[in-house]
Amino acid sequence: MAGTDQTRRGETPYEAGPAVILVAPQLGENIGTAARAMLNFGLTDLRLVRPRDGWPNERARAAASGADIVVDGARVFDTTAAAVADLDYVIATTARARDMVKPILTPEAAAAGLRDAVRKGGQAGLLFGPERTGLENDDLALADALMMVPVNPAFASLNLAQCVLLMSYEWHKAGDATEAARIDYQQTRPANKNELLGFFEHLETELDRFGFLKPPEKKPSMIRNLRNMFQRAALTEQEVRTLRGVVAALTRRVPKGEGPEGA
Template sequence: MPSTTPQPAFVLIRPQMGENIGAAARAMWNFGLDRMRITAPRDGWPNSRAVAMASGAGRLLDEAMIYDTTADALSDCHYTYATTARPRELTKPVLTPEEAMQDAAARIARGEKVAVMFGPERAGLENDDVAQANAIISVPVNPQFASLNLGQCVLLTAYEWQRQHGSTLRDAFAQPDLAETIEVQKLAEHYEDTLGQAGFFFPDHKAESMKLNLRNLWSRMPLTSHDVRMLHGMMRQMVRWRDRD
């Protein structure tokens, strides 16, 4: 079953190569999207080449919704974006992927159903397709070579969608819980006592200044509880090594 996470549907209009459908599925799943719709795939459906290219994202293909026409694929949507690199004579708002996904996030938060259309590999969306969209997404690429592969275009748009929900990435690289102040204080006392016994704070008239600098050092470091335990252990081991003879 598709996830219940609110998100746009990505609609592949008349895709030609199964490999590109699979690449699109993989790109979507990289960024937590799983609402794929496919309109009139050239080589029929299901497609073994799409499954092979999708790798671990095969579930998206199993659950993809297949339609005969663009109108059918968009029938339940409130707002649709059409991706295109070519200038059109149709008057519509033109947005970058970032702007479009910001707008999509706001619309979905209001309860709207949103779709993004991606055209076939050879020539992209036809004007009849674009006419059914409310806005255009245009990627700022090299005007001398503006054509994007289907999978690339899906990847760029999915990435911008994920940027609106970046907590997943931040959580994946989250800092472990920082040590409490009392833990850092106890660490500072341990080092001051042991270094004092070793004669580190010398000469006497500089001892307080040296201790102050050491406490300041600890407070500047974003230590975790694990860091504190390791530093205690390092000091205890050095003392044991010194006294073992």
């Protein structure tokens, strides 16, 4: 997969996470793509309940696209109860409301619940049913809460791997300290106020010299507007130096008759 750092394959940077339990998965390819989705977000505990095409399954391995640690470690169970027996907190995924008195969570809230269970020293799990029918009520009865994805009600058609990917991502995001957005400054840094003020004064001096800041009564508001515009740009130190160079270049040589009075 593009973006995979092959040099880090041996580091196994996987934290303790929820088990992913697939109940009666229909195709080996479904299992493999679910395994691939899991490993993208560091989950490795895959449990299979009565896989229709048996296990091991070479089609699953091929579809996993290198997520061998998940496929090789997968465990098979005869019943859902056996698959969740060692878990302390289980969330079951469902595409429709069921006649059960259980908390119904969004993916984000479900991930927070899983994180809380693991943080308290427990073991957690995510329960997924077969694509065609979903989980049976007896399986749902084993769960502490249900999770429903808020999809388009006119086309609620997530496949198994998509659902596993969604919840693996939410799990990972709930514990990820990465900033939502950041700037890689590399060889520069954000401009400080002193540098910005130096640029503002340079620009304003030249604009005033060339008659831009008129009429006089509007000069203060024009200056504030210019400063606010450049403040929003979040300039770097290098960008401030570049802009000062631009101002200097534009005002260094002015064709006769086009400069300020007396030029």
